[in-house]
Structures are given as C-alpha cells and as structure tokens.
Amino acid sequence: METIFINIEEFLTSWMVGMGLAQPWADLIITILQWTIIVLIITVNTIVLVWMERKVSGFIQERIGPNRLGPFGAFQTIADTLKLLTKEDIVPARADKLIFKTAPMFFIIVSVMLYAVLPLGNNMAVVDLNVGLFYFISLASLSTICLLMAGWGSNNKWSLLGAMRSVAQMISYEIPLVFSLLGVVMIAGSLNLTDIVTAQNRVWFIILQPVAFIIYFIAATAELNRGPFDMPEAEQELTAGAYTEYTGMRWALFFLAEYTNLVAVSVLAATLFLGGGHGPWLPSWLWIIIKTYLIMLVFMWTKWTFPRIRMDHLLSFSWKVLIPVSLANILVTGAGIELFRWMGW
Amino acid sequence: MSEHATIGVFLILTLVFPIAAMIAAWLFRAKPEPSEEKLLPYECGVDTQGPSQMRFKINYFIYALVFLAFDVETIFLYPWAAKFQSLGLFAFVEMIIFIAILVVGLWYAWKEGALKWY
DSSP states (O other): OTTHHHHHHHHHHHHHHHTTOOHHHHHHHHHHHHHHHHHHHHHHHHHHHHHHHHHHHHHHTTOOOSOSSSGGGTTHHHHHHHHHHHSOOOOOTTSOHHHHHHHHHHHHHHHHHGGGTOOSSTTOOSSOOTTHHHHHHHHHTTHHHHHHHHHHHTTOHHHHHHHHHHHHHHHHHHHHHHHHHHHHHHHHTOSOHHHHHHHTSSSOHHHHOHHHHHHHHHHHHHHTTOTTSOGGGOHHHHTTGGGTTOOHHHHHHHHHHHHHHHHHHHHHHHHHTSOTTOOSSSOHHHHHHHHHHHHHHHHHHHHHHSOOOOHHHHHHHIIIIIHHHHHHHHHHHHHHHHHHHHHTO | OOHHHHHHHHHHHHHHHHHHHHHHHHHHSOOOOOOTGGGSOOSTTSOOOSOSSSOOOOTTHHHHHHHHHHHHHHHHHHHHHHTHHHHOHHHHHHHHHHHHHHHHHHHHHHHTTTTOOO
C-alpha cells in the first residue's frame, strides 16, 4: 500500500515509453495527470471542508448545523456549489474592471501552485525542489497582493478597508511565520521538504521545536485571515471586506483559494513538525491526510472558540511578542545544536 | 524533465484552471440585464458618498518599512540556517551578531512608536 501511487506512476511511464513515446513527453503527461489529481483533490476536499467547518461550528455553538440534504447534511455544500455556479455575475459599474476580474484568478493560481512542492506522502511531491520550503513561503506571501487587488479594484469602501487591514496583518505575521521555520531548517539542515521529513525519522520536530510550532500555528492563522484573526473580513462590520462586491463564481474562487491555502498550510505543518508521512502501520500518504485533517480541525476549533481580536492588539501581538520570541527561538536552537555537538552527541 | 520545467508546466496548467472555472460558470449562470442600482457599490443600502479609490491614510506604512527590512534579512537567514550544521561555531557567532543588529533595529522602531496602530 505504501508505494501504490508511485507504482502506478512508474507503470504508466514505462507503459508510455513502451508505446514509443519519448521520455520527456511521458514525463509531461505524468505531470499533467498529477496536476489534474491535485486540482480534483483540492476542489472535492474544499466541499468536504466547508461542510466540516459548518458542522464543527454547529457543534461548538450547540447547534445541529446543516442537516437537511443527505446524511448529516453532507450534500449541503454540493447544493451551495451548484447555487454559486448559477448565480449571476455582477461587476460594479465603478470598479476597476481588469483588477477586479483578475484578483480571484491570481488568488487561486497562487494557492494551487503551492502544491507543486508539498510531499503528499513519502517521495510523493510533484517536484522535489531543493529549495522547496523557500518556494512555498515566497509564493504564499503573494496572496497579500491578490487581496489588495480585490480591495482596490472593487472601488468600495468596505473592500478598501478590508484589504488595508489584511495587508497590514499579513505582512506583520509573515515575519514570525518565516522565522519560526528557521529553527526547523537549522535542525534538518536542508530546505528540501523531503529531506526535512527524513530528518524526523527518530523524533518529530514538534518535540524539538514546540515554540516554533506554536508561533507557526498562530502566524499561519493570521496569514489565512481566519478567526480569531479575521478582522479583514469581519462580516459584522465590513460585510466580508475585500470580497464584498464579488458574486457567483468569482466569489467561489476566493473561497476555494482560502480553503486551498488552509489545506496547504496544514500539510506544511504536518510535514515540518509532525513527521510528514512517518507513522506506524498505515501508509505514508494516509498519515499525511490524517495529520492534515487533525491540524485543520484545530484551526476550526480555534476559529469558533476565540472572539475576534482588535486590530491594534493583533498587530502589536505580532511585532512585540511573536517576533522577539521567534528570534529567541532561533538563538536557543542554534545554541542547542552547538551544545549537542560540543557534548559529542 | 528538470525540476523547474515541471514547475513551469504546473504553472501553465494552473493558469488554465480559473479560466476554465469562469467559462463553466458562464455556461450555467443566469445572465439578466443588470439594473443601474445593482451595479452601484454595495454599502449596506446607503448611496455611496465620494470616491472610494482615494488617498487613504495607510496606517501600516511604517510597518511596511520595518517589514521590508526584516524580509530582506530573512533571505540572508535561510541559506545560513540550511548550512548551519556544517559551518560550525563561526556561523553561530556570526548569527548572534546578525540577530543582535535586527533586535536593535526592532527596539529602535518600537521606541520611536513605529509599531503603533493609530
């Protein structure tokens, strides 16, 4: 079971080469197949996640949640998707049309591109890039621009305010996010995600880097604009912030991109801190799924448990608490590694 | 294929995805002629006052400056962290100095009130 997907891939490649196809073309077709599977996983998974989020919030708030369509309301999100597909497309007359229309597209492109390097099991990354972690971080920070585009292009005051808030929040929390991962990189000695997973053979990095994990979790929540850090799209005061003017498919693309980012960040957390595909009995790709879902469950739990945090508190928390702590974490990690080497372990 | 070519293929395929989604939506969605009212900016039913794409007091201007400094530092820190174990004590001392400079910068920004949201 462990190598089932790799075996299928190798079988397909050798079959295509055997049929007289040149190796590069076979590789190209394999890449297209991998991309298709990833996009399918993303879209289907989002449908599951939206349902899960509503159920979890229902249970936390002592409600039942969606329960009309299908068993436990499982078909609710499918109905919602169909509804979004048939909604009319409204582009406000005063909007900056080009920016307004391209913002959701850029957002989803950036989020899907994250999956190019994520190992979804042992040796199961599309590209085993030697700077994989760096690639992930640099791409993830691009989503700030998409939100700013949406907010500015809508020509709407709610959108502008929401976009300004989200940019302030995302640039502030990006630094602790990036610094927290440095500790992991120092111990693993590599930026390659597969190498980092291999380095966790004996002990998971959440045990060696608990502070980094907590900082990563908080900063990732803020980067995703999820509660309790969802000031930029506070429904009650900004009527969804940067997304106010979007309808139908464009809004659906934003929503899809948000959940795609959530999954990507959770997979990265599982890869960097929870040992990736390492685990007893089950195959590595199943372990990744289990760990990712556990982390996403915690994300949802946090969102529906804590009240929204005020904007100024939120920013000073990042600059005055998280950044100093993450810098200290780097120093302590460095000192720890030096000490270990000095002791001869 | 080389790694970067694969990423390029991935990017081209990904560019197709939102366009395909928009075409799919175009096939299914209702297309009534929107009224003038519907195309106004949504501001909870109140007519919008003045322009929205205006000069805006960007509260995070100084945050953005400090962020820029820190973000550039990050680029230096990553290769260092990846090679930390093979560089030995020298790298550690060097990094203490580097981070000390960062901390001084952060402390100065803090002292000058740059980290305040008005």
